[in-house]
Every structure is written in C-alpha cells, then in structure tokens.
Amino acid sequence: MNKRYPISWLAAALPLTLVVGCAEAPDEAPTREIVQITGDLYRAQDNSHFTVFLLTPEGIILADPLNADYAAWLRDELAARYDVPVRYVLFSHHHWDHASGARIFDDTATLIGHENYPTALAEGRETFPVQVTLTDNDGDNRLDREEAFGDVLAAFDELDTNDDDYLSGAEILADVDQPEVLYADRMSVSLGGKRVELVHPGPNHSTDATVLYFPDERTIYGVDFLNVKRLAYGFPGTGTLDEWIASLKQIEALDFDIVSPGHSSTGTKADFVAYRQFFEDLRDVVDAALASGQSLDDLLASDALSEYSDLANYEPQRNRNITHAYNLRAAGRL
Numbered sequence: 195m196n197k198r199y200p201i202s203w204l205a206a207a208l209p210l211t212l213v214v215g216c217a218e219a220p221d222e223a224p225t226r227e228i229v230q231i232t233g234d235l236y237r238a239q240d241n242s243h244f245t246v247f248l249l250t251p252e253g254i255i256l257a258d259p260l261n262a263d264y265a266a267w268l269r270d271e272l273a274a275r276y277d278v279p280v281r282y283v284l285f286s287h288h289h290w291d292h293a294s295g296a297r298i299f300d301d302t303a304t305l306i307g308h309e310n311y312p313t314a315l316a317e318g319r320e321t322f323p324v325q326v327t328l329t330d331n332d333g334d335n336r337l338d339r340e341e342a343f344g345d346v347l348a349a350f351d352e353l354d355t356n357d358d359d360y361l362s363g364a365e366i367l368a369d370v371d372q373p374e375v376l377y378a379d380r381m382s383v384s385l386g387g388k389r390v391e392l393v394h395p396g397p398n399h400s401t402d403a404t405v406l407y408f409p410d411e412r413t414i415y416g417v418d419f420l421n422v423k424r425l426a427y428g429f430p431g432t433g434t435l436d437e438w439i440a441s442l443k444q445i446e447a448l449d450f451d452i453v454s455p456g457h458s459s460t461g462t463k464a465d466f467v468a469y470r471q472f473f474e475d476l477r478d479v480v481d482a483a484l485a486s487g488q489s490l491d492d493l494l495a496s497d498a499l500s501e502y503s504d505l506a507n508y509e510p511q512r513n514r515n516i517t518h519a520y521n522l523r524a525a526g527r528l
C-alpha cells in the first residue's frame with residue numbers, strides 16, 4: 195500500500211523510544227522522539243539536540259543529521275513511517291554535534307550548506323571545532339579528558355578513534371560531511387509543493403550559519419546562536435557581540451510565529467525577541483562598565499541582567515556571557 199503520509203499525525207508524534215530517567219546517566223537509552231510542530235513539519239530529538247524535517251509527497255527535507263548513530267536511527271524511523279526518501283539534508287553549520295552522519299542519507303539526498311562551511315570545517319580539523327577551542331587549556335591543539343566537557347566528554351571514547359586518550363580536531367569532526375551544494379546569502383528549496391528558505395544571518399557562533407525558514411509553517415529553525423527561553427552556550431564562537439545582535443535582528447525580520455531551536459524548548463516570536471533583547475542589554479551593561487572603568491569582577495558581582503534570571507542556563511551562562519563580551523569589547527572587538 196502506498197502511504198505517502200502518516201496514517202495520522204498523532205501516530206507519527208508518538209515517541210517510539212520509551213523515555214526513562216535522566217539522559218546523562220550511563221547505559222540508558224537515549225531520549226529520541228519525533229513530534230509534530232505544525233502541518234507536515236516535525237521536530238526530531240536526540241537527547242539535548244534537535245533537528246527538524248518537512249514531509250512532502252515527493253520526499254523529506256531534513257535539517258541537521260546530528261550524529262552518525264542518530265542519523266541511522268532517524269533513517270529507519272522515517273522509512274517505517276513514510277514511503278518517501280530523504281531528498282535534502284540542510285546543514286545549520288559544520289559543528290560535529292549537529293552535522294555528523296549526513297552520509298547515511300547521501301544515496302537519495304542532496305546535502306546543502308553555506309559557502310563558508312568547507313573552509314570552517316577544514317580549519318576545525320586543523321585545530322579544533324571552535325566551540326571547544328577555548329578549553330584547550332595547555333594549548334597543545336588536542337583535548338585530554340580534563341579539558342573536554344559536555345557532549346565532547348560524553349562521547350570521548352567514541353571520538354578517540356586512535357585510542358591515544360587525546361581528541362584532535364580531525365577526530366572530533368571525522369563524521370562531518372561536505373555539502374554538495376553551497377549558497378551565499380539565501381537559497382530556496384522546493385519539493386512536493388512545499389518550500390524552505392535557507393538564510394545566512396552573517397557570522398555569529400560560527401562563520402557558516404544557516405537558519406531554515408518555513409514560510410507556510412511560519413516556523414524558523416536555527417542552532418546554537420539561536421535560542422528561546424534560555425541563555426546561549428555558544429557565545430561568542432567566532433563572532434562578536436555586535437555580529438550576534440545583527441544576526442538575530444536579520445532573523446527577527448522574517449515573518450514567523452514558531453521558533454524551533456537546535457537545543458532546548460520551542461517558543462514564540464516574543465520569546466525570540468526577548469532572547470535578542472538579552473544581547474542588546476548585555477552590550478549596554480558591558481559598554482557602560484567599560485566606559486566607567488568598572489572591573490569585570492565588579493560587573494559580575496553587580497545585579498546586571500538579573501531581570502533574565504528566570505531563563506534557563508542563567509547560571510552559569512550569565513557570567514560567561516558577560517565575561518566574553520567584556521573581554522571582547524575591551525580588546526576592541528565589537
């Protein structure tokens with residue numbers, strides 16, 4: 195029987211993996227599920243990472259593959275639910291924890307990324323993915339277990355393919371594939387009567403960011419520089435504070451209602467505006483501190499930005515964001 199759509203969206207939204215307990219605990223099944231965002235647009239989860247896909251009568255437009263193990267799981271899930279292939283993989287950026295595993299879809303899909311992606315990937319393999327560069331405390335261009343943190347630490351043994359107890363940039367980025375099609379500022383992908391826009395918001399967390407804009411679904415998907423209801427872990431990456439604000443304002447100009455970020459919960463446009471406002475307030479308190487000669491320690495000890503304390507990750511990201519912004523702007527990197 196030729197079922198091109200799910201029997202019902204409700205069936206499609208049912209998680210096939212039983213969600214039990216804390217995802218960080220060892221030897222537990224990862225939290226993986228697929229839920230409908232709106233219409234034929236779905237959000238797919240792997241623990242703390244999220245991607246999206248758009249179902250059309252002629253195939254599936256998938257955003258990030260996340261990682262090789264998840265991509266294999268997702269391929270099987272999609273094959274079980276729908277009888278159309280994945281026709282596109284659209285990379286949010288080249289970082290290992292979002293872009294790995296795309297080759298699983300390569301027999302049916304075209305892989306698309308921003309034109310800065312290949313250079314950023316090559317540089318990451320030479321040194322490090324930018325998000326872990328700052329933790330190479332001894333500066334030896336490789337991470338040991340004491341320097342690794344978060345997702346990198348959790349995947350340490352898996353990533354350490356030569357078993358030398360160090361992670362190189364080449365090891366961390368080993369499963370990241372090159373896009374087959376590159377674009378500069380904006381690109382439209384149409385399939386089966388549906389459409390998604392790839393929008394490059396300029397430099398921010400990485401140099402090669404892509405935001406996906408689904409105009410009919412009035413939804414945006416963005417990763418690491420783009421969050422709602424929480425403070426970012428990814429600031430500043432390769433960007434500056436002014437570049438982050440410019441990126442967020444460019445995305446804010448799109449006509450959308452729903453935000454589906456690469457991490458944490460979904461939100462509304464108002465949540466997005468509040469998230470952008472945090473960075474403008476961050477800029478203002480840091481600039482005022484620098485102008486008055488206030489030290490970083492005194493600024494951190496003040497109640498600056500405490501109006502955002504109800505956002506997730508306020509601790510420790512309020513202090514980290516202030517520290518990065520203060521040091522960048524004190525060095526003239528606005």
Ligand SMILES: [Zn+2]
Nearest residue numbers: 289325418428
């Ligand atoms: Zn990233």
